[in-house]
Amino acid sequence: xxxxxxxxxxxxxxxxxxxxxxxxxxxxxxxxxxxxxxxxxxxxxxxxxxxxxxxxxxxxxxxxxxxxxxxxxxxxxxxxxxxxxxxxxxxxxxxxxxxxxxxxxxxxxxxxx
Amino acid sequence: xxxxxxxxxxxxxxxxxxxxxxxxxxxxxxxxxxxxxxxxxxxxxxxxxxxxxxxxxxxxxxxxxxxxxxxxxxxxxxxxxxxxxxxxxxxxxxxxxxxxxxxxxxxxxxxx
Numbered sequence: 001x002x003x004x005x006x007x008x009x010x011x012x013x014x015x016x017x018x019x020x021x022x023x024x025x026x027x028x029x030x031x032x033x034x035x036x037x038x039x040x041x042x043x044x045x046x047x048x049x050x051x052x053x054x055x056x057x058x059x060x061x062x063x064x065x066x067x068x069x070x071x072x073x074x075x076x077x078x079x080x081x082x083x084x085x086x087x088x089x090x091x092x093x094x095x096x097x098x099x100x101x102x103x104x105x106x107x108x109x110x111x112x113x
Numbered sequence: 114x115x116x117x118x119x120x121x122x123x124x125x126x127x128x129x130x131x132x133x134x135x136x137x138x139x140x141x142x143x144x145x146x147x148x149x150x151x152x153x154x155x156x157x158x159x160x161x162x163x164x165x166x167x168x169x170x171x172x173x174x175x176x177x178x179x180x181x182x183x184x185x186x187x188x189x190x191x192x193x194x195x196x197x198x199x200x201x202x203x204x205x206x207x208x209x210x211x212x213x214x215x216x217x218x219x220x221x222x223x224x225x
Binding site: 040055099107 | 147149154155156157158159162200210211212213215216217218
């Protein structure tokens with residue numbers, strides 16, 4: 001069974017540029033999560049989707065971050081414009097439902113210069 | 114807040130048991146204790162979880178104190194592939210849904 005797929009794995013951009021990350025969850029998983037992980041820290045939840053509905057986006061900085069999950073499958077997380085402090089690993093995870101264990105992708109390492 | 118406290122790092126010899134401690138003195142009655150681990154350059158992966166009773170699975174065992182204010186993840190025979198950051202997490206019910214609060218974890222080093 002294929003795991004959670006994320007692309008790109010690495011991205012380097014200049015500040016003020018836009019950037020987008022893509023996630024393909026495990027087939028059949030209704031719940032999808034985006035996390036932010038700073039160096040030496042544990043992941044922090046940005047947004048959680050139940051199918052195509054964003055049910056918890058309280059930690060998403062909405063002035064520059066946006067996310068979508070069209071058709072309740074793949075998801076995209078966007079930052080516009082990127083700031084130096086956005087340099088981090090962005091992790092996508094999925095689960096059958098919000099009650100179940102989460103499966104994480106390998107993450108996208110973003111460097112903003 | 115659903116905080117957990119873990120040692121920053123631990124070392125173990127290969128093929129010996131490892132006991133990874135976690136304190137969660139603010140745990141509430143409905144909080145589950147979850148453990149995930151993160152290998153280098155990978156996302157976290159699920160290890161085990163429990164509520165009150167000790168739990169065993171193919172990867173590890175989870176021993177939960179009677180008052181639930183602490184728990185211990187037990188790897189029965191550490192291998193080099195077990196070198197990772199281990200996160201002890203309280204899964205808290207918030208507004209009818211669950212939320213993981215990750216701490217900084219314990220970095221486990223396994224010595225050959």
